[in-house]
Amino acid sequence: MEFEKxxxxxxxxxxxxxxxxxxPAQGPxxxxxxxxxxxxxxxxxxxxPFYVIETGALFEADDKTLLRxxxxxxxxxxxxxxHDDLPCMxxxxLRRGxxxxxxxxxxxxxxxxxxALLTLAFKILASDETHPDPNVRLRLIERLADAxxxxxxxxGQMIDMLEDDSPRDLNTITRMQRMKTGALISYSVEAAGIIGGASENARQALAGxxxxxxxxxxxxxxxxxxxGDQAVVGKTLRSDAAAGKANFVTILGINGARERVRLLAAQAKQHLAFFHERAHILLQSVDYVLDRTR
Structure with a gap:
């Protein structure tokens, strides 16, 4: 498939x-x-990173800037x-196999x-090797700091840690995950729009x-x-159940969660209609999310 390639x-x-x-690993x-x-x-x-680079392609953005x-x-x-894998979290x-x-x-x-990885990220964005315009670099840094x-x-991680001390309903879970997981995904397409000089309408479509x-x-x-199959996924599974944590599956049930994914995927595709055929690989990525096995 084109998307997988x-x-x-x-x-x-x-x-x-x-x-x-x-x-490289050297020195004390x-x-x-x-x-x-x-x-x-x-x-x-x-x-x-896929969403940064593939979304940037919609605007023919500079490839080196997108990659960095x-x-x-x-x-x-x-x-x-x-940090999420630490004993205190x-x-x-197991992570990534x-x-x-x-x-x-x-x-x-x-x-x-x-x-060190966190601080390296901002060093990369601050470098003029990433983009010659300091205003673009500052915007990328500011938005990543927010996200x-x-x-x-x-x-979002803080809300997740409050599991034992606060009620957990669908609205709370949704807010937590929009922050914990969704914020960096949103940044990935927003950053591409910043680099590519996207119009306001295009940015709104990407945000949705x-x-x-x-x-x-x-x-x-x-x-x-x-x-899932832990050998395929490459990380520890059933961890939420073992910790007694509520999530979308425990609240909605497996069938309800699958239906919610299908609904959200359909909405995501509707937003991409703004870009017409240019977004065909991004459309395929939505199907990948629907059919995830890892």
Whole structure:
């Protein structure tokens, strides 16, 4: 399929870029650098970088700028996974088909590796190698800070940690996941629009697409956690059930969650109609989310 080929191509390009951007493991800080590389160079889907680069293609945006922005975003996403897997968070042993960073290198090194990946992301975006216009770079930095901070991904993680102390209903779960998962997905298409100089109407269409897609992706993730094959998915499954956490599947049921994903996917496709045939690979990506097995 065209989408799967494109996804693999972009994932490979981002992995090569990260390999070049993360310093080699040497010196007294070698374990830190090894841990960073262990996390960032692992065999991930690179969905967020995919949306940066593929959405940027709608506007014929500069390829180098898109790739470096995609790599920066993947650094932030990877840092979040490293910290999310820690014993003080989800306490997971497996990520992307290999031991989590704290299992391979220890908890302290895992915390520092996550910190270093986060700061590397902003260094990448701040460089004039990413874009010659400092105003574009500042906008990319500002929006990534919003998406990854207290009103975005980190705030969503905080809500997730309050599971035992607060009621959990569909509205709360939806808000949490729009922040925890959806914010970086939204950034991926927003950043492409910033780089490509998208019109206001185009940006609104992208925002609607990303919002529906991000929620669909998370519900599909909850379905995978409940029904998937751990050997295929490459991470610990049934973790929410083991922790007694509510999610879309526990609230809606498996059939209800599947129906919600289908509805959100249809809405996401409607937003892409603005771009006509140019968005055909993005349309295929929505079907991928519907049929996820990993």
């Amino acid at each position: 494109r996804l693999t191509e972009i994932a490979d390009r981002v992995t090569v870029a990260l390999d070049q951007l993360i310093p 800080e070698a374990d830190l650098l090894r841990a960073m590389r262990h996390a960032a160079l692992a065999n991930g889907k690179r969905m967020r 922005t995609a790599a920066a975003l993947e650094c932030v996403h990877t840092y979040s996974l490293v 989800d306490d997971d042993d 290999q031991p989590t960073v704290h299992k391979a290198f220890g908890e302290a090194t895992a915390v520092l590796a996550g910190d 990854s901070g207290a009103r975005g991904m980190v705030g 697409f990303a919002q529906d897609l991000g929620l669909a992706y998370q519900i599909a993730d909850d379905l995978l956690d409940a029904t």
